[in-house]
Amino acid sequence: MDDRALVKAIRAIIGSDATDDDCAVIEDGENYLVMSTDMLHETTDFPKGITDYECGWMAAAVTLSDVASMGAAPIALLLAVGVDRAERVEEITRGADACCRAYGCRLMGGDMDAHSECTLVSSGLGRVSRDGLVRRRGAQPGDVVAITGIPGRAQAGLDGYPEYWKALITPRPGVFEGQALGRAGATAMMDVSDGLSISLHDLAEASGVRMDVDEAAIPRPGGVPAEDAARYALFGGGDFGLLFTCPEDVFPVAGVDATCIGRVAEGEGVYLDGEPLAKAGYAHYWE
Structure with missing residues (x-):
């Protein structure tokens, strides 16, 4: 089973609106809020030679990209850091913060614990007007x-x-x-x-x-x-x-x-x- 097949099983539980797009969409007055979360592991997602700073940048970037795909502006990002050595946390945080700042977003905290391999979970929040929201469903013949x-x-x-x-x-x-x-x-x-x-x-x-x-x-x-x-x-x-x-x-x-x-x-x-x-x-x- 791959992740897309697993999403279909999850869709049966929580519905298609919660699973069809890169982000969850929440009504917020005249706007929408969009939320996404991503998990990266050292053995599968970080190539050999990458620095801790670059790991942090990548973790932020994958979630900001999800926010971008909805037509939204990122507001805030949380980063959960699981590492094998505590001294890695500072550079990972610097990288994630630099990526957020480059795109008008704020890194606003998160969580940390001890892991056998570096595991980063980034969760992002964005805002978009009702007219500016773009979903995956909407392509029309002739487009x-x-x-x-x-x-x-x-x-x-x-x-x-x-x-x-x-x-x-x-x-x-x-x-x-x-x-x-x-x-x-x-x-x-x-x-x-x-x-x-x-x-x-x-x-x-x-x-x-x-x-x-x-x-x-x-x-x-x-x-x-x-x-x-x-x-x-x-x-x-x-x-x-x-x-x-x-x-x-x-x-x-x-x-x-x-x-x-x-x-x-x-x-x-x-x-x-x-x-x-x-x-x-x-x-x-x-x-």
Whole structure:
């Protein structure tokens, strides 16, 4: 069983509104509050060579990216730190605080305890106007399918391309881009931290539509052999670009560096140059 299958079981208990998006959504007068939480483990999420400061940055970034994918502005973040050595806490906290400050958010405390391996749990809160909220469900036939940034950079860094190491260990969540896209009228959005292919499937399934993607249009990391670059861009995880749909007359959105990679159509599934695209990417598995 993978994590997406497990979410379906959880959905039967707490409902689809609580499980369909990157964040939980709570009514707050004329606005919405959005909340998300993420867990990172040293053995599975932090590559060898990463510093404690960078671990803290990454923990904050993954949650700020979830907030960004809803079109929201981050307000506050809590960080729970489980470490094998107490002296690691200070640098982890400095990294998380620096990431928060870079995106107009405050690190406001958390928790700590002793663990056999470094485990970081970040919980974030954001706010968005009712008109600016973007969910995964909302893509309409005829919409543009687009992505910010260049997918595959983090995977290239993980596979030994030094020019992409920073993209892997200090990812940059699309906080400002997400807000601009929400204001402009994006119809559906999520981040691609688990990979572009699996995210395309997630977005198409949530909206009940088909997505047709042009492989030649997908940005890919330069300086990498063509076959590897294409594979990284489609299936590599760890990137924090935003995958979104919007009406054709909305694209491009001012101030957002994004690439149109396809169109939304009636039907279901994701097709790459007319052929079914495998639903593959980063996932957690249980025996």
